[in-house]
Amino acid sequence: MxxxxxxxxxxxxxxxxxxxxxxxxxxxxxxxxxxxxxxVDLGMPGALPVFNQEALRMAVAFxxxxxxxxxxxxxxxxxxxxxxxxxxxxQTSQMDHPIVGLGHLDIQLEDRSIKRIGVTRAHLEEDAGKxxxxxxxxxxxxxxxxxxxxxLEIVSEPDMxxxxxxxAYMRKMHAIxxxxxxxxxxxxxxxxxxxxxxxxxPKGQEKLGTRAELKNINSFKFIERAINVEVExxxxxxEDGGKIVQETRLYxxxxxxxxxxxxxxxxxxxxxxxxxxxxxxxxxxxxxDAIRQSLPELPDQRSARFVSQLGLSEYDASVLSASRTxxxxxxxxxxxxxxxKLSANWVTGELSKYMNQHNVExxxxxxxxxxxxxxxxxxxxxxxxxxxxxxxxxxxxNQAGEVDAIIDANGLKQVSDIxxxxxxxxxxxxxxxKQVQQYADAEVEKRGKMLGFFMGQVMKASKxxxxxxxxxxxxxxxLDLLC
Amino acid sequence: xxxKTLVQIAKxxxxxxxxSREITQDIIADIKARDTVYNSFISLSEDLxxxxxxxxxxxxxxxxxxxxxxxPFAHKDLFCTQGHTTTAASKMLANxxxxxxxTVGQRLLSAGAVCVGKTNMDEFAMGSSNExxxxxxxxxxxxxxAVPGGSSGGSAAAVAAGFVPAATGTDTGGSIRQPASFxxxxxxxxxxxxxxxxxxxxxxxSLDQAGPMCQTAEDxxxxxxxxxxxxxxDSTSVQQETPDFTAELNLPLHGLxxxxxxxxFGPGLNPQVAECIMAAVKEIEKLGAQIIDISLPNLxxxxxxxxxxxxxxxxxxxxxxxxxxxxxxxxxPENLMDLYCRTRAEGFGTEVKRRIMVGTxxxxxxxYDAYYVKAQRIRRLIKDDFARALSQVDVIMGPVAPTPAxxxxxxxxxxxAMYLExxxxxxxNMAGIPAMSAPAGFVNGRPVGLHIMGNxxxxxxxxxxxxxxxxVTDWHLQTPTSNSVPVSNQEKGA
Numbered sequence: 001m002x003x004x005x006x007x008x009x010x011x012x013x014x015x016x017x018x019x020x021x022x023x024x025x026x027x028x029x030x031x032x033x034x035x036x037x038x039x040v041d042l043g044m045p046g047a048l049p050v051f052n053q054e055a056l057r058m059a060v061a062f063x064x065x066x067x068x069x070x071x072x073x074x075x076x077x078x079x080x081x082x083x084x085x086x087x088x089x090x091q092t093s094q095m096d097h098p099i100v101g102l103g104h105l106d107i108q109l110e111d112r113s114i115k116r117i118g119v120t121r122a123h124l125e126e127d128a129g130k131x132x133x134x135x136x137x138x139x140x141x142x143x144x145x146x147x148x149x150x151x152l153e154i155v156s157e158p159d160m161x162x163x164x165x166x167x168a169y170m171r172k173m174h175a176i177x178x179x180x181x182x183x184x185x186x187x188x189x190x191x192x193x194x195x196x197x198x199x200x201x202p203k204g205q206e207k208l209g210t211r212a213e214l215k216n217i218n219s220f221k222f223i224e225r226a227i228n229v230e231v232e233x234x235x236x237x238x239e240d241g242g243k244i245v246q247e248t249r250l251y252x253x254x255x256x257x258x259x260x261x262x263x264x265x266x267x268x269x270x271x272x273x274x275x276x277x278x279x280x281x282x283x284x285x286x287x288x289d290a291i292r293q294s295l296p297e298l299p300d301q302r303s304a305r306f307v308s309q310l311g312l313s314e315y316d317a318s319v320l321s322a323s324r325t326x327x328x329x330x331x332x333x334x335x336x337x338x339x340x341k342l343s344a345n346w347v348t349g350e351l352s353k354y355m356n357q358h359n360v361e362x363x364x365x366x367x368x369x370x371x372x373x374x375x376x377x378x379x380x381x382x383x384x385x386x387x388x389x390x391x392x393x394x395x396x397x398n399q400a401g402e403v404d405a406i407i408d409a410n411g412l413k414q415v416s417d418i419x420x421x422x423x424x425x426x427x428x429x430x431x432x433x434k435q436v437q438q439y440a441d442a443e444v445e446k447r448g449k450m451l452g453f454f455m456g457q458v459m460k461a462s463k464x465x466x467x468x469x470x471x472x473x474x475x476x477x478x479l480d481l482l483c
Numbered sequence: 484x485x486x487k488t489l490v491q492i493a494k495x496x497x498x499x500x501x502x503s504r505e506i507t508q509d510i511i512a513d514i515k516a517r518d519t520v521y522n523s524f525i526s527l528s529e530d531l532x533x534x535x536x537x538x539x540x541x542x543x544x545x546x547x548x549x550x551x552x553x554x555p556f557a558h559k560d561l562f563c564t565q566g567h568t569t570t571a572a573s574k575m576l577a578n579x580x581x582x583x584x585x586t587v588g589q590r591l592l593s594a595g596a597v598c599v600g601k602t603n604m605d606e607f608a609m610g611s612s613n614e615x616x617x618x619x620x621x622x623x624x625x626x627x628x629a630v631p632g633g634s635s636g637g638s639a640a641a642v643a644a645g646f647v648p649a650a651t652g653t654d655t656g657g658s659i660r661q662p663a664s665f666x667x668x669x670x671x672x673x674x675x676x677x678x679x680x681x682x683x684x685x686x687x688x689s690l691d692q693a694g695p696m697c698q699t700a701e702d703x704x705x706x707x708x709x710x711x712x713x714x715x716x717d718s719t720s721v722q723q724e725t726p727d728f729t730a731e732l733n734l735p736l737h738g739l740x741x742x743x744x745x746x747x748f749g750p751g752l753n754p755q756v757a758e759c760i761m762a763a764v765k766e767i768e769k770l771g772a773q774i775i776d777i778s779l780p781n782l783x784x785x786x787x788x789x790x791x792x793x794x795x796x797x798x799x800x801x802x803x804x805x806x807x808x809x810x811x812x813x814x815x816p817e818n819l820m821d822l823y824c825r826t827r828a829e830g831f832g833t834e835v836k837r838r839i840m841v842g843t844x845x846x847x848x849x850x851y852d853a854y855y856v857k858a859q860r861i862r863r864l865i866k867d868d869f870a871r872a873l874s875q876v877d878v879i880m881g882p883v884a885p886t887p888a889x890x891x892x893x894x895x896x897x898x899x900a901m902y903l904e905x906x907x908x909x910x911x912n913m914a915g916i917p918a919m920s921a922p923a924g925f926v927n928g929r930p931v932g933l934h935i936m937g938n939x940x941x942x943x944x945x946x947x948x949x950x951x952x953x954x955v956t957d958w959h960l961q962t963p964t965s966n967s968v969p970v971s972n973q974e975k976g977a
Contacts, residue, residue, distance in 0.1 A: 039582070039583055042808060043803040043808065044563075044581070044582070044583070044809075045563065045569070045571070045576065045579070045581070045684040045685075045803070045804075045809075046562075046563045046581070046585060046680075046681065046682040046683050046684045046685065047681070047682075048680060048681050048716060048717050048718065049718065050715065050716060050718055051718060078799050080798075080799050080802060080846070082802065082805060082823055084805075084807050084819065087803060087807075087808060088802065088803045089799070089801075089802020089803045089805060090799050090802055142807065142808075269847055269848045271798075271799070271843065271846035271847060271848075271851075272846075272851075273795060273796075273799070273846050273851070273855055276687075276688035276689035276719075276796050277685075277688050277718060277719065278718050278719075279718055279719065
């Protein structure tokens, strides 16, 4: 049977506020346990929450950035459950009245087409603390530093049909939240993580299949792997005549498998109700418009500018604007070399290839934008040819120093001395009588193709440094004289 | 020293008749000697109090004193006191020492008041008789067979017994007014949001409001001046200028429109209590007020609605008492679930558990709309009733409770009978309006309070009425020790 995959994502974005959602404690990563807490975060009797207005501004900025409905009336609700790292016995979240309503996000698919993914809602909520199971002699430690850290939970419609779409959606969200500056987007530190709801159904069937929820995935790579491995699992079960159980599952990246989280039989009834300690959030058009107006250039706008101002293809523009840091890098390269097309080719080409090979993100690449720009300058002024340029790039990746020094040190300077090239051309012709004869016997229109052999020989002789244009011209002239 | 008013003590301190240290020592000695009878205090904070008293004496000496500087008072044991146990009258918090002071406590301390100790109460403020305390029931100083009312029963008894001139209370459904009524005190529940809830252990957050319990309206006004005010740490506290609540005490009552809701005088009301109330209303009419019959048609619904909303919020508010971070923890828990279950089963008393169960049920999936949402709709109806009534009249009067203080143990087996005690007081909390109780006579030696309710932020008006009433009556001046059996209204011919 042919299956259709249905994926919806819930993305948790940690907002980059200075203090927590409901207390004045510093919101940050890596401090000693329980040193970034106040009475509120500790759930002390009598302590009361105070809503951080900066978190509100950030949530509204997100809503306007994805062109969603920003709700003028929203309400905090309590989600009641017991867990040791939930100090109040409830999490303050939003239920019936979220701050951001319906919106959408356009993603680019592999076939370069654009797909629109629905965003159901986005709501503000506080994070829980952490349970530390190691280092406590069989006991569990509780660290409440993260307690009450502000999160924006962004819920998508089940609009994605494969893991790659889910990754594209997540990347686009990442680009937006980092572009508008509401999160540092650091996935390794958990600033952005997602739950994926995955189900399958026979192609053509309208009714959704039973879904599994994959919890807390914190890298783009794992999203793709987790979804794919979960889809395989579900297909195996259904094709063996089994049934999918609706449950929460955990992706184990070491074993590349998903497995159920324990104790899911106890169905949780969270008993949501409006939090009586917090007033409903009431905002007006003026507030929302002011935030909308202050938004920086968004990824889609930047992409459009890359096309209209820099003359890039729509595809290159969309690839380059998909991440704020990538787009910033690209523009920094252009600033140095002033050639957008070459810059785009290098960033989407060689640079991306190396990033994939070495498994690094753009903010970790060892080649600076300035170096890449200088490298492109040396291509444009004919100092090096493209083969030499690739060698220089490789040296730059290994942090071997400055562009010009690398060119000199490795003898990569392109030979444009016509006398030297002519000598090499003459050598090659003289040592290849058989190929010269074949060339002469060939019909005139087929000779162009046969030139390749001689080109290769000359370039080899020059160790790649000969100016290919000059070589080509000389070869043609001299061979044609022999015919 | 007993039964001096706050104003009198303040005058004595200013005149140097005695120091704050002296009166504080006397009071603590008095409590140690006599409170074995009433059980009105859970703990005394002697060392802290003497430190505060010395600081107050220093302020008085340099002429930097407020009215409250050096004046002793008691805190309901629901207010967090930094460095001193705060139990909420529960086994759950019997060993809990807060690392911080409540906003109200901080304000009183800043004014120079001296906190001598923490008063008994119904466990987590859940009760109308002070019989649900882990630290034992409190006896009414007017009649040792009677309850003092609840939940601020210890505060009421401590003032009525003459230990302190003032005590703090909290009122979620009548917990200041009903014990004030039962113990012949003047107590006021301010407008919701007038007094910060920060540092007061929450029972039902949307209903809880703190206020003073004193002998006179003037004392209550002075206490409220210190307690009230916007607090940025409480999001539900109201950002509004706090008036001087003593400023209007002496205004005449000419032209005051007083509404008497017929629902407050229905079949459930003890006829002798009704007589006391009508006599008091008559007195106020004599002072120039106009009496108008009104109706609050949804009053009856306030009981079921309250007993959905308050337990719902409580079930969530009390979730933090889980044995993980502070307070009681069961012995040798086997696992997490065992820790939760036994800690809460052993740490909470019966009434608290009952309300947690009721609230948990009301908020459950499938029941939420039928209970919680419906109760909120009733709350809106009650608010509208008051809005309508208060567009016709300035204040509303009636009884605080259907009966005088009942006997200890008489209602403990029937929670619903206990809940019915709150019929007249719940609605003010549901609407968020200010309401107070002022002494208005006695029935068989047990006090009766006059209930005065007003519009939002009309505390000064309520205190003005009570004060004017207290200028022409002396119910509030009677003390359990002043005469062995207080005379009833009829005998006195009020």
